[in-house]
Amino acid sequence: MKALLKYREVWLLVAIVVLIGLISMRFPGFANPANLRQVFNDTSILMILALGQMVVILTRSIDLSMASNLCITGMVVAMLNAAHPTIPIPLLIVIALLVGLVLGAINGLLVWRLNIPSIVVTLGTLTIYRGATFVISGGAWVNADQMSPDFIGLQRAAFLGIPVLSWIAILVNALFFLLMTRTALGRSIYAIGVNPTASVYAGIDVGRTKFIVFCISGMIGGLCGYLWISRYVIASVEVANGYELNIIAACVIGGISIAGGIGSVGGAVLGALFLGIISNALPVINISPFWQMAISGSAIILAVVLNARGERRQGRIILKKAEAA
Amino acid sequence: MDTTAQLNPTTEQPLAAAPRLTLSGISKSFPGVRALHDVSLSLYPGQVTALIGENGAGKSTLVKIMTGIYQPDAGTISIDGKAVTLPSAHAAFGHGITAIHQETVLFDDLTVAENIFLGHAPRSRFGTIDWRTMRKNAREVLDTMGAGHIDADARLKDLGIANKHLVAVARAMSIDAQIVIMDEPTAALSLKEIEELFLLIEFLKSEGKAILFISHKFDEIYRIADRYTVFRDGEMVGEGLIRDAGQSQIVRMMVGRAVDHIFPQRKAEIGAPVLTVSGLSHPTEFDDIGFELHRGEILGFYGLVGAGRSEVMQAIAGITRTSSGTITLEGKSIAPKSAADSIDAGIVYVPEERGKQGVVIGLPIFQNISLPSLKRTSKSGMLRLAEEFALARSYTERLDLRASSLSQDVGTLSGGNQQKIVIAKWLATAPKVIILDEPTKGIDIGSKAAVHGFMAELVAQGLSVIMVSSELPEILGMSDRVIVMREGRIASVYDNKGLDAETLVKTAAGIAA
Structure with a gap:
């Protein structure tokens, strides 16, 4: 199965290279390193969000509230920064993580303790969190001129020629890679996604593990709240409205099975990059943004079809071996 | 013959x-x-x-x-x-030919009439379903059967199991079925409902139907x-x-x-009691279960399907809760609230349904084996892959598992080899008591022998084994003592010396010897 997963990611990587090649034919500058670095930086937030969503989807759940979480956490840190510009930015980031964690924990507790399907829980909190943003802000915006230079400047600072935002994405990637391949929690996440019943018998607390993955996606939503607001320098109730679908799209294109248990960090990253390249490239080659939606949508369906075929092929292998045995 | x-x-x-x-x-x-x-x-x-x-x-x-x-x-x-x-x-x-199963296979959200005529509903001139005729015919069929009390317009889910059986029979009548198969139709019925079913069978006989009755x-x-x-x-x-x-x-x-399978010879060195269960009860599944399991003993649990054996074992393994009773392991009283508690205490349960409850298809062999032992093979949450591999290798070798690599997906293995992995994964937790639920169900003779040989080895090393099995040769060939359960209670406890299969079957079925 690992070989197959690799195959799937390699396939996606090839698709991305082909895509870059096609775009370069119309716009030769696209493939140069400086531009690709820019594309990576532009995609960083989506990539981080997709990783948070991935751990949830792996456990056969879904977090629809991530974008709303991002919105309210972004508003909280923006208002704090506007009111108290002296609060150091690292502390603000910690606050963003904690606010996100609390919001994620609410989702997790409802899923765990009340046994409500996650799609229902997070559909509810999606609306609640966005509504709460309106309540705390009174509907007002926080504009660029109200934010401190540090607040805006941190992610733009370059380190070794690469913006801090990209470094944060790389760091989060590394942490998730460790989580999924080297920790007992990561192993449990895969196990309960593949076979929840057998996991219960193996002594894994399925409910608690789900609670933890919602805490993780919540923290990621919170972190991205700060990153998003400081990048687009405006905090409002409309921030990232509907963006949860882009996050899920990145996961699905990246080969993460909505049925749970199948998917990898590499897949989520490539899925996000695929969407990032499309949204970056189409405007420069003069294709209407509406086509962008159609292309993303087709990519999702294509990815699901290919993944379904991959899984079916796996089934045939089992049968063949069973016959031989 | x-x-x-x-x-x-x-x-x-x-x-x-x-x-x-x-x-x-x-x-x-x-x-x-x-x-x-x-x-x-x-x-x-x-x-x-x-x-x-x-x-x-x-x-x-x-x-x-x-x-x-x-x-x-x-x-x-x-x-x-x-x-x-x-x-x-x-x-x-x-x-x-029509069959009526233990759990009726009909459609809960359709009406009685729709269920009876599904697939052969009367049609109107325009090819649409002629609802009025369908309802009328349904009522007629039910009436001839003496089941006029069933409303043809009721949703099936609102009927009890006995009435659902009647609907299934009405369906058989409506296609003029000549051959009716009844596969354990009484398993979920009360005594009164069974009597009603028998009246119906008498009716079917009088109609000249040929009936196969499995019970x-x-x-x-x-x-x-x-x-x-x-x-x-x-x-x-x-x-x-x-x-x-x-x-x-x-x-x-x-x-x-005839003996087609030779069970391993072993010297019984039965020690002191390891596990003592007393007065264990569950509101609906079992009542007042008490027994002792000794060191180095294989204790067989025999009974009909549905006698409550697996339910008792799941309670001991912390998967289901009990209403009263005590479990004592090596002198210490334990009250497991989850499978993890039992595993920590030293009791593991190898479930009956290998595919659903045992192996995690999609994960490689070594990860399956280490799954219940993750606490031991990891250090402050971080996995130690070398230890996992070592653990997996030592147990797969002991069980003579045939696989090309420990990183192979368990889904690609045969049933017998999957069962070996399930057993290996529980043994890897170093338990004191291992409960095997139907350990050789549906696996080939060779793998059966390997599992039996391994059980003998385990008890020789001082482990204690509870084996739930519905296979008489296995019960008689492997157990030191046999507990027979019937309808959620312990019917009898036998020493496996000169014990014969007939006694067990009669006890399990409640036939006076």
Whole structure:
């Protein structure tokens, strides 16, 4: 199965290279390193969000509230920064993580303790969190001129020629890679996604593990709240409205099975990059943004079809071996 | 073939001699398992034939062949003397064969009338369903059966199981089915409902239907059946008229068998009690269960399916809760609230359903084996892959597992090898007590021997084993003592010295010896 997963990611990587090649034919500058670095930086937030969503989807759940979480956490840190510009930015980031964690924990507790399907829980909190943003802000915006230079400047600072935002994405990637391949929690996440019943018998607390993955996606939503607001320098109730679908799209294109248990960090990253390249490239080659939606949508369906075929092929292998045995 | 009772048409009422349905020379194999070998069965109009056999004797496979779900590898099926093939469930239905299962397979959200006529509803001139005629016909069918109390417009989910059975029978009547198979229809019914079902069977007999009745309960068989056919290990071992055969005679046919499998010899060195269970009760599943398990002992649990054996074991393993009772492990009282608690205490439960509860298909072998031991193979949450591999390797070698690599997906292994992995994964937690629920169900002879050999090795090392099994040779061949459960209670405890299969079957079925 690992070989197959690799195959799937390699396939996606090839698709991305082909895509870059096609775009370069119309716009030769696209493939140069400086531009690709820019594309990576532009995609960083989506990539981080997709990783948070991935751990949830792996456990056969879904977090629809991530974008709303991002919105309210972004508003909280923006208002704090506007009111108290002296609060150091690292502390603000910690606050963003904690606010996100609390919001994620609410989702997790409802899923765990009340046994409500996650799609229902997070559909509810999606609306609640966005509504709460309106309540705390009174509907007002926080504009660029109200934010401190540090607040805006941190992610733009370059380190070794690469913006801090990209470094944060790389760091989060590394942490998730460790989580999924080297920790007992990561192993449990895969196990309960593949076979929840057998996991219960193996002594894994399925409910608690789900609670933890919602805490993780919540923290990621919170972190991205700060990153998003400081990048687009405006905090409002409309921030990232509907963006949860882009996050899920990145996961699905990246080969993460909505049925749970199948998917990898590499897949989520490539899925996000695929969407990032499309949204970056189409405007420069003069294709209407509406086509962008159609292309993303087709990519999702294509990815699901290919993944379904991959899984079916796996089934045939089992049968063949069973016959031989 | 050992035909113990002979057909004798001259006594009492005359019984029709020409069978409606005849199966002859039917064989069916699955990879690694021979389910049926050269079996024959005849069903006669106006008569009930009871199909009797232990679990795994091949009854369900035969039903599936008769209803067109499985195709036989060899043999012929004929109806009224004419050879037929049943390539699909639809074809069987077309030949007037219908089955009523333990849990009725009908549609909960459709009405009674819709369920009765699904697939052959009366049509109007325009090709749409003629609802009025359908309701009228449904009521007529129910009335003729004496089931007029069922509202044809009621949703099926609002009916009890007994009434659902009646609807299933009405469906059979509506297609004018001549052959009715009843697969343990009484399993979920109350005594009163069983009586009603028997009245209905009498009615079907009077209508000239040929009925196959499958049940584990001897009182029911003697109450309703005219004929019997006994299966054992996929072969037909006897048939005849019920009135000519005694219960003991039938039990002997069910269990008597040549030794085809040699169980490992072991020196019993039974030590002090390790696990003591007393007064363990559950609101609905079992009551007042008490027993002791000694060091180095294999304690067999025998009983009919549904006797509550697995439920007791799941309670001891922390998977389900109990209402009262105590569990003592090595002198310490434990109250496991989750499987993790039991594993920590040293009790592991190897579940019966290998695919659903045991292996995690999609994960590689080594990850399956280390799953319940993650606490030990990781350090402050970080996995130590080298330790995981070492753990997996030591247990797969002991169990003689054949796989090309420990990173291979368990889904690519055969059933026998998957079972070895399931056992390995629990042993890797270094338990004191291991509970095996149907450890060799559905696996090939070679893997069976490996599992049995390994059990003997385990107890020799001082582990204690509880083995829940419905296979008599396994119970008799492996256990030091045998506990027989019946209807959620312990019926009897036997020392396995000169214990015979008949005693166990009679105790499990509640037949006075």
